[in-house]
Amino acid sequence: MEIIAKISRGSKMDQVYIPKNRSGFSIGSYVILKQIEIEKPEEKPFFYNIREIEPIKLELIDQVMKIIDNEIENYENIIITGSFLESSFNFNDIDVVIVTSSKINQDLIKKNIEDITKISTHIIALDNNSLIKGLSIDPLYQMMLSKCVAKKRIIYKIKTEINYKLLDLHLLKSKTLMYNFDILNGNEKYYLVRNMIAIYLFLQHKKLNHDIINKEIKKLFGIDVVKIKQNLLDKKAFLHRYNKIYKDTFNKIMDTIDNGSKQK
Numbered sequence: 001m002e003i004i005a006k007i008s009r010g011s012k013m014d015q016v017y018i019p020k021n022r023s024g025f026s027i028g029s030y031v032i033l034k035q036i037e038i039e040k041p042e043e044k045p046f047f048y049n050i051r052e053i054e055p056i057k058l059e060l061i062d063q064v065m066k067i068i069d070n071e072i073e074n075y076e077n078i079i080i081t082g083s084f085l086e087s088s089f090n091f092n093d094i095d096v097v098i099v100t101s102s103k104i105n106q107d108l109i110k111k112n113i114e115d116i117t118k119i120s121t122h123i124i125a126l127d128n129n130s131l132i133k134g135l136s137i138d139p140l141y142q143m144m145l146s147k148c149v150a151k152k153r154i155i156y157k158i159k160t161e162i163n164y165k166l167l168d169l170h171l172l173k174s175k176t177l178m179y180n181f182d183i184l185n186g187n188e189k190y191y192l193v194r195n196m197i198a199i200y201l202f203l204q205h206k207k208l209n210h211d212i213i214n215k216e217i218k219k220l221f222g223i224d225v226v227k228i229k230q231n232l233l234d235k236k237a238f239l240h241r242y243n244k245i246y247k248d249t250f251n252k253i254m255d256t257i258d259n260g261s262k263q264k
Contacts, residue, residue, distance in 0.1 A: 146209035186231035
């Protein structure tokens, strides 16, 4: 007779429970415990705002998730995000968000992923409450999850909260474009413009994703984002418009202080 059971975690000793109604294995019998391999059903990841993705990237995503799955016993989700998910192979690294309340060895996981994929990896580990809080107050968090691949389904109801100190700090990054226009390449300029417009829309409590922001850029600047990425800009006209939008965004942040949105 064979009984298949699962090892359960105990306070002092782990244990195996078997049903009382059984034929054989009487109390006091000696038995042998032997591990068996049970093939798990294939789990397909969830894709958010991704129209198409290269097959080789799908293989890399699968490898990354398996590595983390083997390294961490308890986690809420594994999320792949960032430029890796953009079309073509114009990316520098793989951005991985591990949602877990357990303490993990990020350096070891990063090394294991890089050893197998040969791609630089950036890992963010945080618990579920921290992720929800980040989505509530930080437009960059919302952008991060607006286009991603997740191990498990993502379901979050977010209420936007304005943290003027955080938004002011994020906006300050975009000021770089005004003083370094001539030395920045097209992708760098696009990143700084996108960062500013994400904050601009966030202050209006609008939904954020790449398509919405790109449409807003085209609306505000009168040019397609492709021109920005290709660095085909009229410097004087572009900076004139950019400075105005930057000041408007900064003033909106300052207005939240007067409206009682100071950080506690």
